[in-house]
Amino acid sequence: MEKNTHENCPVATTLNLLSNKWKILIIRELLDTTKRYGELKRNIQGVSEKMLSQSLKEMEQDKLIKRTVYAEVPPKVEYSLSEIGDTLRPIINSMKLWGVEYQEKISQN
Amino acid sequence: MEKNTHENCPVATTLNLLSNKWKILIIRELLDTTKRYGELKRNIQGVSEKMLSQSLKEMEQDKLIKRTVYAEVPPKVEYSLSEIGDTLRPIINSMKLWGVEYQEKISQN
């Protein structure tokens, strides 16, 4: 069985695009505004360069984010949500709401 | 850095509960109706007994599903969505819709 994506399960497709500890945090950072590599690294506490680069690269290939390189010295690279990535907003939001309710319910025990 | 759950990110909480190749497929099976262990095993093509048991156990601990044991021989165990698990419906659905659209957009290239 390959990577994931169980044939006809679009839910899994969606999940696979986000399932990695950091991607969701990256998206959260980009919801507001475009950010530079260094900003992401600083803001997302605990992420290693490897994981950040890797996640960004995959998300770019998946067309969830856009990568813009400026021909400057020193280099400047900006990341932002792509059009497709932007459509994740409502999902992210409903997951956030659900997560909050879940934590409340669970902690009541 | 532990498991996941980035301090105050409810989105991650939600994601963590589902992020395992099989859990989402299990939920899908249970959306309609209660199912027995063997049914799940047969219906979810490719899942190993270990992964199925493990996922079910975790989901039960997370209170996403209910496990009902019947004192019979041979044994009979039924799984169904819990009240909390049931509230995932809209999220599952929006993820499904998003996944479908995503696949369409991507395949247009």
Next chain:
DNA sequence: CTGAATCCGTTCTGATACTG
């Protein structure tokens, strides 16, 4: 500054065999 490359320990998965 923005990464790529490497090394290495941890975790996750899956096949198989076995149990009450």
Next chain:
DNA sequence: CAGTATCAGAACGGATTCAG
């Protein structure tokens, strides 16, 4: 029928070093 136990390979994650 409904699991558990074991074991090995794959994938993941992080620290560090190097490069344009």
